[in-house]
Every structure is written in C-alpha cells, then in structure tokens.
Amino acid sequence: QKYPGIEINHVHHAGNSSGVVDGAAAILLASPEYATKQGWKPRAKVLAMANMGDCPTLMLNAPVAAAEKVLKKAGLTVDDIDLFEVNEAFAVVLERFIRKLNIDRDKINVNGGSMALGHPIGATGSILIGTVLDELERRNLKRGLITMCTAGGMAPAIIIERM
Numbered sequence: 001q002k003y004p005g006i007e008i009n010h011v012h013h014a015g016n017s018s019g020v021v022d023g024a025a026a027i028l029l030a031s032p033e034y035a036t037k038q039g040w041k042p043r044a045k046v047l048a049m050a051n052m053g054d055c056p057t058l059m060l061n062a063p064v065a066a067a068e069k070v071l072k073k074a075g076l077t078v079d080d081i082d083l084f085e086v087n088e089a090f091a092v093v094l095e096r097f098i099r100k101l102n103i104d105r106d107k108i109n110v111n112g113g114s115m116a117l118g119h120p121i122g123a124t125g126s127i128l129i130g131t132v133l134d135e136l137e138r139r140n141l142k143r144g145l146i147t148m149c150t151a152g153g154m155a156p157a158i159i160i161e162r163m
Helices: 032-038 060-075 091-102 124-139
Strands: 044-055 083-086 143-147 156-162
Touching: 044 060, 060 091, 060 143, 060 156, 083 091, 083 124, 124 143, 124 156
Parallel strands: 083 143
Antiparallel strands: 044 156, 143 156
16 A cells, blocks of 8 residues: 555555554653642652664664663662553564563563554653553553664663652
8 A cells, every 4th residue: 555645665564654643642740849839749850861772673672771771870770660662663672672681571562562552653751651541541551661663773761750
C-alpha cells in the first residue's frame, strides 16, 4: 500500500519502522518555589536524566547504556527502581534490557509497552513518564525509570520519584 502523495520505494514492516499511531501528551515542569506560589501540588520530581548513544546498527544497546548512566548519575541501582518503562518499537530491545540489567519482568512495561499501546512519534516520552507516574501512584510505589528511543542509536533516560 502506498502513502498518499509520497513516493517511497521500499516496504514498511516491523523490522524497519515503528507503528503509525496518533497521540499527544504534555508534562508541566516547574521549580518547587513556582509550583508552591501557583498553588500546584507536584506529583513527582526528576532525580536524574541522561542520554546515551550507541552504534545505530546495534540499536538494542542504547537503552541499556542510558539506564546504566542515569542510575549512576542518581547514585541508585536497579534494585532502587520500582517500575521501568522501556519504549520498544521492537520487542528485542525490551528483551535485551531485561536480560542485560537482570530486571524482574513484573516491574517493566506493566501496562503493555509501545508495541501494545502505540508509539506516537514526538509524544512518547511524555506518555511514558505519565504512564509510570500513574502506576507508581496506583501501587503506592516510589521511583520509576523511563528510557526512550530517538532513532540512530540514541536513547535518553530519566528517573522520577513520587512526591
């Protein structure tokens, strides 16, 4: 099937593209002082952020490296994290993440990952942070680690903590 108005000379499949889905999300970031002044009740704080790149042909590696980097930056270990959300347009990314970091499968993508829920380009990061925060609140847990793919072998990661 062809895209309307665009000439693309190759077949799109799960091995070379993420799903085409619609979505939108927003996150409001503010200093504690500003939030208090506005009468807002913050839900979480950012403990650490990191970005990592790896060989783009071995795209499986960057989320693991990003998670290791952000954990080190926060002075935490995998055992200090209650929930993980790994954006995986490809299932092997998640499997490598689980195996390499030795993560309990019951703590990762607990509501289904981007293959199940969709992967709207440009909204994924905010959606995943919101997903983890909602689930931390539901389960009365403390910390979540989120990694996102940004193509080309890049992966940012963030650790949030409920307030």
